[in-house]
Amino acid sequence: xxxxxxxxxxxxxxxxxxxxxxxxxxxxxxxxxxxxxxxxxxxxxxxxxxxxxxxxxxxxxxxxxxxxxxxxxxxxxxxxxxxxxxxxxxxxxxxxxxxxxxxxxxxxxxxxxxxxxxxxxxxxxxxxxxxxxxxxxxxxxxxxxxxxxxxxxxxxxxxxxxxxxxxxxxxxxxxxxxxxxxxxxxxxxxxxxxxxxxxxxxxxxxxxxxxxxxxxxxxxxxxxxxxxxxxxxxxxxxxxxxxxxxxxxxxxxxxxxxxxxxxxxxxxxxxxxxxxxxxxxxxxxxxxxxxxxxxxxxxxxxxxxxxxxxxxxxxxxxxxxxxxxxxxxxxxxxxxxxxxxxxxxxxxxxxxxxxxxxxxxxxxxxxxxxxxxxxxxxxxxxxxxxxxxxxxxxxxxxxxxxxxxxxxxxxxxxxxxxxxxxxxxxxxxxxxxxxxxxxxxxxxxxxxxxxxxxxxxxxxxxxxxxxxxxxxxxxxxxxxxxxxxxxxxxxxxxxxxxxxxxxxxxxxxxxxxxxxxxxxxxxxxxxxxxxxxxxxxxxxxxxxxxxxxxxxxxxxxxxxxxxxxxxxxxxxxxxxxxxxxxxxxxxxxxxxxxxxxxxxxxxxxxxxxxxxxxxxxxxxxxxxxxxxxxxxxxxxxxx
Ligand SMILES: Cc1cn([C@@H]2O[C@H](COP(=O)(O)OP(=O)(O)OP(=O)(O)O)[C@@H](O)[C@H]2O)c(=O)[nH]c1=O
Numbered sequence: 001x002x003x004x005x006x007x008x009x010x011x012x013x014x015x016x017x018x019x020x021x022x023x024x025x026x027x028x029x030x031x032x033x034x035x036x037x038x039x040x041x042x043x044x045x046x047x048x049x050x051x052x053x054x055x056x057x058x059x060x061x062x063x064x065x066x067x068x069x070x071x072x073x074x075x076x077x078x079x080x081x082x083x084x085x086x087x088x089x090x091x092x093x094x095x096x097x098x099x100x101x102x103x104x105x106x107x108x109x110x111x112x113x114x115x116x117x118x119x120x121x122x123x124x125x126x127x128x129x130x131x132x133x134x135x136x137x138x139x140x141x142x143x144x145x146x147x148x149x150x151x152x153x154x155x156x157x158x159x160x161x162x163x164x165x166x167x168x169x170x171x172x173x174x175x176x177x178x179x180x181x182x183x184x185x186x187x188x189x190x191x192x193x194x195x196x197x198x199x200x201x202x203x204x205x206x207x208x209x210x211x212x213x214x215x216x217x218x219x220x221x222x223x224x225x226x227x228x229x230x231x232x233x234x235x236x237x238x239x240x241x242x243x244x245x246x247x248x249x250x251x252x253x254x255x256x257x258x259x260x261x262x263x264x265x266x267x268x269x270x271x272x273x274x275x276x277x278x279x280x281x282x283x284x285x286x287x288x289x290x291x292x293x294x295x296x297x298x299x300x301x302x303x304x305x306x307x308x309x310x311x312x313x314x315x316x317x318x319x320x321x322x323x324x325x326x327x328x329x330x331x332x333x334x335x336x337x338x339x340x341x342x343x344x345x346x347x348x349x350x351x352x353x354x355x356x357x358x359x360x361x362x363x364x365x366x367x368x369x370x371x372x373x374x375x376x377x378x379x380x381x382x383x384x385x386x387x388x389x390x391x392x393x394x395x396x397x398x399x400x401x402x403x404x405x406x407x408x409x410x411x412x413x414x415x416x417x418x419x420x421x422x423x424x425x426x427x428x429x430x431x432x433x434x435x436x437x438x439x440x441x442x443x444x445x446x447x448x449x450x451x452x453x454x455x456x457x458x459x460x461x462x463x464x465x466x467x468x469x470x471x472x473x474x475x476x477x478x479x480x481x482x483x484x485x486x487x488x489x490x491x492x493x494x495x496x497x498x499x500x501x502x503x504x505x506x507x508x509x510x511x512x513x514x515x516x517x518x519x520x521x522x523x524x525x526x527x528x529x530x531x532x533x534x535x536x537x538x539x540x541x542x543x544x545x546x547x548x549x550x551x552x553x554x555x556x557x558x559x560x561x562x563x564x565x566x567x568x569x570x571x572x573x574x575x576x577x578x579x580x581x582x583x584x585x586x587x588x589x590x591x592x593x594x595x596x597x598x599x600x601x602x603x604x605x606x607x608x609x610x611x612x613x614x615x616x617x618x619x620x621x622x623x624x625x626x627x628x629x630x631x632x633x634x635x636x637x638x639x
Pocket of ligand 1: 038039040041042043044059060064085107108109110111120141185186187188190191192193196210211212
């Protein structure tokens with residue numbers, strides 16, 4: 001066990017330290033607490049020492065092996081790594097060192113360029129590859145920081161970005177620099193604080209962040225945590241870009257959502273018989289223990305921003321219903337069909353057969369929400385949203401909007417009961433229970449079935465291209481879209497991959513109606529096969545597509561389906577799962593988490609959870625793609 005104690009005696013002068021402490025009341029708040037820096041970086045030690053912080057150094061044993069592909073952004077990767085480094089030390093200390101720290105600080109610095117994350121070079125050649133990539137370009141340095149409050153079981157995390165531009169560097173200069181030995185223990189292969197400073201043309205942002213620790217933001221965060229009530233001096237620190245400044249985490253649970261390769265944190269209890277918090281089981285608290293409520297808080301910019309967020313949330317349901325109603329009454333179609341694309345409120349009222357007063361209010365609300373535009377002469381459709389709002393057209397979301405209005409809205413009116421009982425509220429909302437969601441709720445009556453299919457069709461149309469082009473599938477000849485509904489996704493795959501024939505497989509009653517949705521120029525490489533993917537034999541294919549399927553089912557049912565696919569697959573064949581991927585810490589996206597509230601037996605999962613489910617059936621994750629569209633995608637190959 002390596003523990004380095006930092007001794008005050010090594011400081012140059014006591015007077016100097018006292019001045020520091022006085023200058024920084026935040027740092028002095030930590031006096032008397034056992035603060036641990038979970039880092040072997042001499043630069044972090046120096047930065048924190050220089051401001052008078054007293055701490056112990058216990059380098060983390062956490063290996064930086066998280067799968068980078070599972071993170072949407074480099075800073076999420078850096079923050080998660082910092083969190084894992086700090087958690088490892090927080091868990092180990094009570095056992096190996098027989099003391100529980102008050103605070104553990106972890107950090108991780110990465111350099112990003114050309115969409116790549118660069119960490120410490122493994123050898124000289126690697127350093128050369130990194131530095132020559134950085135030559136003549138601007139790059140970003142992200143440091144993720146995690147502060148663990150061990151007794152409160154809270155993790156505060158944040159990151160800082162600094163932009164650095166390198167001059168054009170000759171090979172001779174690069175090799176001379178590499179041979180100095182400086183690059184080897186530094187992210188991106190350089191040290192801006194030493195010889196590496198000579199490579200730099202400019203720095204935008206916090207210099208110390210590049211060196212390895214964003215001191216300024218760190219102090220602001222400490223201010224947020226330790227300021228006494230009534231003092232606003234430190235409460236103005238910016239909120240973590242990760243979300244709320246402090247997230248409360250409960251005692252550790254099995255790390256179901258940990259990315260592959262990350263350790264689980266359901267370790268043994270600490271000396272007080274409590275578990276150290278685990279970052280992988282994110283539980284959100286709206287109440288921040290460490291921040292006492294301050295009545296004048298809403299006078300600050302931050303307070304005002306939070307108030308407007310609250311107002312937005314309180315009114316959110318009204319805004320949704322305005323969109324649903326305007327869409328159902330065909331307001332957008334009516335505006336489009338007018339010769340000028342512009343109408344007076346009374347013309348709209350007449351066309352949609354509604355009262356003048358009601359129509360006027362609806363149109364005004366639509367203008368305020370950015371759905372319509374008011375001109376000198378009347379009301380106009382917003383060009384940018386129009387193609388989503390019309391009832392026809394390639395990118396129409398009308399089907400999904402109406403599904404939200406007719407099915408999801410009634411379910412959400414029973415949310416309280418759904419939360420209390422943990423069950424779906426179909427019976428309360430629609431007067432009948434649904435044991436089999438698809439047979440009983442979605443595909444029961446003709447019009448309900450059509451509405452559900454229109455909803456799935458619009459999602460597939462809007463997201464299909466991004467999903468179909470997410471991965472290179474050129475080596476595959478056949479694909480099977482399981483539960484492909486109207487075939488919209490299958491047609492997108494056929495369009496994106498000229499060498500691919502796609503079988504659309506769905507229940508007979510769905511296939512029967514899919515003709516309504518067939519495009520005029522239907523590609524004959526798409527064929528339709530009827531069957532139940534839980535009961536019937538699956539068509540043979542090189543690629544199995546599961547778009548918006550798995551979230552509807554429990555892990556148990558998912559395993560049944562995946563084992564059938566695994567049996568049908570030859571080595572090298574693959575499964576492409578397309579869903580909303582939850583962030584690894586389950587803090588977002590809210591679109592996915594809100595959808596989960598009206599789910600029946602299914603659940604929303606992160607990319608690594610899908611990856612683990614597939615791994616247990618012999619599929620290795622090849623790539624993950626966050627599309628920034630309605631659905632993300634993961635490609636897993638049979639071993
Ligand atoms: C860009 C840059 C980086 N660094 C050092 O690069 C390491 C990053 O690696 P890490 O994984 O974040 O930390 P580590 O050194 O492995 O320590 P640990 O916290 O124990 O993981 C840290 O040292 C930083 O100072 C510099 O010293 N100067 C610079 O200009």
